[in-house]
Structure formats: structure tokens, C-alpha cells
Amino acid sequence: MSLAATYRLGTRLFWRDKAMLFGSVVTPVGLAVGMPVLMRHVTQDGVANATAIFHSTIAILLAITAFMNIVVALTSRRDQLVLKRLRSTRLTDGQILAGQIAGTATQTVGLILLCAVTVRFAADVPFPPDPLGFAAVVVAGSAVLSLLGAAYTAAVPRAELAAAYTMPVFLLAGVSAGAMGPIPLPSWLRPVLDLLPTTAVVDAVRTGDLLVPFLVLAGWAVAGLAAVRLWFRWEPRRS
Amino acid sequence: MTAIEVNGLRKSHQGFEAVRGVSFEVAEGEIFALLGRNGAGKTTTIEVLAGFQRAGGGSVRVLGHDPYAERAAVRPRTGIMLQEAGFFPELTVAQTVDAWRGFTDAPRPRDEALELAGLTGRSGTRVRQLSGGEKRRLDLALALLGRPDVLFLDEPTTGMDPQARAATWTVIRDLAATGTTILLTTHYLEEAQRLASSMAIMDEGRIVASGGMAETLAARGGRVAFRLPAHVRTDELPLPVTVADGLAVCRAPDPDLAAQTLLTWAAERGLRLEGLEVRAATLEDLFLELAPDARSAEGARPAENARSTEDAR
Numbered sequence: 001m002s003l004a005a006t007y008r009l010g011t012r013l014f015w016r017d018k019a020m021l022f023g024s025v026v027t028p029v030g031l032a033v034g035m036p037v038l039m040r041h042v043t044q045d046g047v048a049n050a051t052a053i054f055h056s057t058i059a060i061l062l063a064i065t066a067f068m069n070i071v072v073a074l075t076s077r078r079d080q081l082v083l084k085r086l087r088s089t090r091l092t093d094g095q096i097l098a099g100q101i102a103g104t105a106t107q108t109v110g111l112i113l114l115c116a117v118t119v120r121f122a123a124d125v126p127f128p129p130d131p132l133g134f135a136a137v138v139v140a141g142s143a144v145l146s147l148l149g150a151a152y153t154a155a156v157p158r159a160e161l162a163a164a165y166t167m168p169v170f171l172l173a174g175v176s177a178g179a180m181g182p183i184p185l186p187s188w189l190r191p192v193l194d195l196l197p198t199t200a201v202v203d204a205v206r207t208g209d210l211l212v213p214f215l216v217l218a219g220w221a222v223a224g225l226a227a228v229r230l231w232f233r234w235e236p237r238r239s
Numbered sequence: 240m241t242a243i244e245v246n247g248l249r250k251s252h253q254g255f256e257a258v259r260g261v262s263f264e265v266a267e268g269e270i271f272a273l274l275g276r277n278g279a280g281k282t283t284t285i286e287v288l289a290g291f292q293r294a295g296g297g298s299v300r301v302l303g304h305d306p307y308a309e310r311a312a313v314r315p316r317t318g319i320m321l322q323e324a325g326f327f328p329e330l331t332v333a334q335t336v337d338a339w340r341g342f343t344d345a346p347r348p349r350d351e352a353l354e355l356a357g358l359t360g361r362s363g364t365r366v367r368q369l370s371g372g373e374k375r376r377l378d379l380a381l382a383l384l385g386r387p388d389v390l391f392l393d394e395p396t397t398g399m400d401p402q403a404r405a406a407t408w409t410v411i412r413d414l415a416a417t418g419t420t421i422l423l424t425t426h427y428l429e430e431a432q433r434l435a436s437s438m439a440i441m442d443e444g445r446i447v448a449s450g451g452m453a454e455t456l457a458a459r460g461g462r463v464a465f466r467l468p469a470h471v472r473t474d475e476l477p478l479p480v481t482v483a484d485g486l487a488v489c490r491a492p493d494p495d496l497a498a499q500t501l502l503t504w505a506a507e508r509g510l511r512l513e514g515l516e517v518r519a520a521t522l523e524d525l526f527l528e529l530a531p532d533a534r535s536a537e538g539a540r541p542a543e544n545a546r547s548t549e550d551a552r
């Protein structure tokens with residue numbers, strides 16, 4: 001019930017922050033819809049290319065709408081001492097974070113589904129053959145990326161640096177999922193990049209094979225939980 | 240019953256010992272004032288008591304529990320007004336209170352909380368548009384939402400106008416009258432003197448004076464002040480006085496009696512004691528006497544006084 005309250009609050013604040021909406025909704029959705037539409041109409045093998053690029057852009061949606069968004073929200077609330085105020089209520093630390101993570105994950109899932117429907121009609125990208133499996137991996141991926149974003153805030157010294165600190169993560173996720181176009185990578189790097197949670201989600205969507213991606217996501221979830229427990233900071237650093 | 244027990248509390252911040260062995264108790268339904276200059280360690284003490292930080296040494300108990308280790312048991316029964324905390328600037332006052340009601344068991348109705356804090360007319364205003372004092376009132380409204388048994392107020396009236404401050408005093412008194420235990424800090428010594436039945440004065444992490452407000456002040460006696468009549472030497476007076484700028488000040492355990500003695504003496508000689516002022520000791524007298532910076536400046540002229548405190552910075 002308190003979890004529901006923090007969830008509702010997180011969601012409401014998400015849709016209210018106009019400046020943030022541009023970065024965390026308009027831009028990634030534009031990419032995830034625009035690039036497949038472009039591919040569909042300018043390339044020979046339009047539908048196949050559009051489908052491939054749409055699958056890759058899911059990594060971008062996860063990196064921006066889930067990861068970057070929660071890093072920005074939590075660091076700014078930490079630095080403005082809002083997290084501290086939330087902790088002065090009956091809410092437990094777990095409820096505060098879980099509410100925020102669930103909220104961010106929900107927005108991300110919603111946007112990915114919205115994009116999947118849009119590209120179906122705008123670029124003939126077929127619906128996934130296994131809708132349940134698709135939904136499951138999208139939900140799991142959004143939740144894990146939101147959790148990892150919460151853990152990552154410990155590394156961000158100040159809220160103004162949140163976007164800059166998430167940029168490398170965003171680039172890594174995009175490149176390894178192929179969303180930045182074909183970039184030549186050394187052969188030993190490929191298996192490493194395949195272990196990224198964003199790549200795991202894209203692979204699952206692309207191949208329909210769920211087992212390995214779910215194991216990868218589970219590993220990241222455990223790491224994320226441990227990192228939050230060990231290092232999460234509720235107040236700005238004063239040194 | 241004792242609601243708050245602090246025993247030999249120590250707390251360091253990155254090697255700097257902000258609280259160095261502090262002990263006091265607050266009884267249920269009592270208003271207790273924690274006083275001291277900037278940096279004395281008041282906020283650190285409150286944050287340990289409210290469970291934000293772990294005690295570095297010694298022990299603290301709030302309602303019989305360790306507030307840090309047993310936060311879940313203590314939090315629902317406490318209300319906190321932090322010295323500094325943020326709001327969601329985009330939400331209105333009413334939305335903020337509603338959101339916080341969702342985090343509270345059996346919360347007060349929104350209108351009741353706004354009424355208590357004197358914010359009824361501002362419920363539709365966005366928090367970012369509130370004035371400093373209004374934000375402080377919203378702080379109070381949120382702290383009171385859960386009808387707490389123990390209330391921690393860290394400088395509750397800072398930034399409030401005189402009316403708001405008086406209204407807040409009434410709220411605090413009413414809460415104490417219905418059994419709420421209140422620990423407050425303030426730099427307004429008059430506020431502490433009016434509200435609190437007990438107090439402790441901290442300096443550099445230690446308690447330098449503490450006890451019941453009335454007893455402590457009564458024990459300090461009071462003072463009688465008057466213009467020293469022309470051609471009267473101080474050794475002619477029946478009581479010892481100190482003179483500064485022609486103003487004679489007599490400190491006495493019973494200032495009324497001292498005034499009578501002085502007036503009788505003056506009447507016998509046909510003298511007038513102009514500007515006669517009799518008053519009991521105030522918390523401010525005590526505070527200034529205990530604070531080392533202020534003590535060195537006491538008795539100095541205002542101009543020198545200002546310069547010397549500036550030098551001390």
C-alpha cells in the first residue's frame with residue numbers, strides 16, 4: 001500500500017517533468033520509430049532491415065527511459081534532500097526505491113510496447129511471434145535496467161553530472177545492440193558485450209530464445225541489488 | 240515514562256567529533272529544548288535520535304527502541320521536521336500533503352493538517368512558489384500528519400513571521416498537552432523559554448548546562464538595573480553593583496527583594512532610582528554567560544562588540 005503510494009507519486013512526477021520528458025520519452029521514441037520507418041522506405045530489403053533496427057533500438061529505450069531516467073531522478077532527489085524527507089516517513093528504504101524502480105520500469109515497458117505497435121503499422125515490422133515471451137523479457141529488462149540505474153547513482157557525485165555519467169552506458173548499450181549501425185568490433189569483445197543486460201533483451205527479442213537472456217538478466221539483478229545495499233547514498237556527499 | 244533516553248552519545252563526521260558524550264532524558268508529554276550555537280551538534284543529535292544516522296558511541300532509545308536498528312518500530316510513531324529537506328517543487332501544497340498521507344498510517348485529514356500549519360489558503364499553490372516561511376509551515380504539516388507520539392523539531396520556526404511563530408507555539412503546546420513528546424532546537428531563546436519545560440545547552444558537542452527550565456532560571460536569580468544617581472559612589476549602595484555607561488546592574492538571587500532594599504535606601508536619602516528595571520534571569524542571560532564568544536564580548540560597547548565577534552570569525 002505504501003509501495004503503491006510511492007509508485008503513484010513516481011509516475012505522476014515522471015509525466016509532470018516536461019523538460020525530462022523530452023529527453024527520456026520523445027527522443028528515444030523518435031529513434032525507435034523513426035529509424036525503422038526510414039529503413040523500411042529507403043532500403044531494398046525494407047521489412048527485414050526495419051525489424052532488425054527496431055530490435056536494436058530497444059536497447060536505446062532501455063538505456064534512456066529506464067537507466068538514464070532513474071539516475072537523473074534519484075540523484076536530483078538525493079541532492080535536493082527529497083530522499084531524506086521521504087525517509088522521514090514510515091516508508092522503508094526498500095519501499096522508496098522499489099516504488100521508484102517499478103514506476104520507471106512501467107514507463108519503459110509502456111513506451112516499448114507503444115513503439116512496437118507503431119512500427120507494426122508505420123514500418124510493417126511484424127509483431128513478435130511469441131507475445132508473452134516478448135512481454136516477459138521487456139518487463140524483466142526494464143526492471144533490471146531501472147534497478148541498475150538506482151545502483152549507479154552511487155557513482156554519480158552530483159546531480160548535474162547524472163546525464164554525463166550515463167552517456168557511456170548509453171553508448172555501450174547502443175553500440176553492442178547494433179543500434180548505432182555496423183561498427184567493427186574486435187572478436188573477443190562480442191561475447192563480453194553480449195553479457196550486457198540491454199543486449200540480452202535485444203537477443204531474446206531477436207531470436208525468441210529466452211533462457212540465456214533471462215540468466216544474464218538474473219545475474220545483473222543480483223549484482224544490482226547487492227550494489228544498492230552496499231553503496232546507495234540517500235544524502236548528498238558533504239566532503 | 241521516559242520517551243527519549245540519550246546516554247553518552249558520540250557521533251563523528253569524517254573524523255570530526257560533532258557530538259562528544261551527550262546524555263539527557265525527555266519524559267513523555269514533555270517539551271525539551273536542545274540549545275547551542277551554530278555547529279554545537281544539535282542537528283547531529285536529532286538525526287541520530289530520528290534514526291537517520293547510527294550512534295557512534297553510547298546509546299539512544301526512543302519509545303524504548305533503538306531508532307536506527309529498529310527504525311520500522313519507531314518511525315510510525317515519530318514525526319520529524321528536519322532542519323533542511325527538499326520538496327517536489329512541481330506538486331502543489333495539497334498534492335504534497337496527499338502524497339505524504341499515502342506514506343502514513345491513519346493520517347490526519349488533509350484540511351486538518353493544513354489548518355494546523357496555517358496553510359489553508361495556500362493549498363493550490365505549487366511548492367516552488369511558496370515563501371521560505373510557508374515551506375517551513377508545510378514541513379510542520381507533514382511532520383504532524385501521522386499524529387506522532389514523539390516529535391523532533393529542528394529549528395521549527397526559522398523563517399516564520401511573528402504570527403506564524405505564535406500559531407506554531409500554540410500547536411506545539413496543544414500537542415504536548417495531549418501527550419506528545421517534543422524535542423526541539425531553536426536559536427530563539429524566548430521561544431525555548433516559553434515552550435520548553437526542560438532544556439540542555441550544547442557547546443562543541445557537549446552539554447554545558449541542563450535541567451528544568453523554571454528551576455534553572457530561578458536558581459540563577461535575576462537583576463535590578465537603574466541609572467546611578469549623580470554624585471553617588473557604588474560603595475555607598477547597600478548592595479554590590481556593576482556599572483557600565485552610568486547604568487548600575489545588581490545581580491541577586493531574589494531581584495524583587497533587592498529592588499526593595501535599593502528603593503528604601505534611595506528614599507531615605509531623597510534620591511530617585513531612574514529607569515529602574517527588575518527582571519528574573521532569562522534563558523538568554525544564561526546562554527550568553529555559557530557561550531565563550533559572547534562572554535568575552537559582554538560588557539563591551541556595541542561597536543566594539545560587533546568588531547570583536549567579527550574578528551572571532
Ligand SMILES: Nc1ncnc2c1ncn2[C@@H]1O[C@H](COP(=O)(O)OP(=O)(O)OP(=O)(O)O)[C@@H](O)[C@H]1O
Nearest residue numbers: 238252253257275276277278279280281282283284
Ligand atoms: N555530514 C557531515 N559531514 C561533516 N561534518 C558535519 C556533517 N554534519 C555535521 N557536521 C559538523 O558537525 C558539527 C555539528 O553540526 P550540527 O549540524 O549538528 O550543528 P547544529 O548544532 O545543528 O548547528 P546549527 O545551529 O547551525 O544548525 C558542525 O561543526 C558541522 O560542521
Ligand SMILES: [Mg+2]
Nearest residue numbers: 281282283322
Ligand atoms: Mg542544526
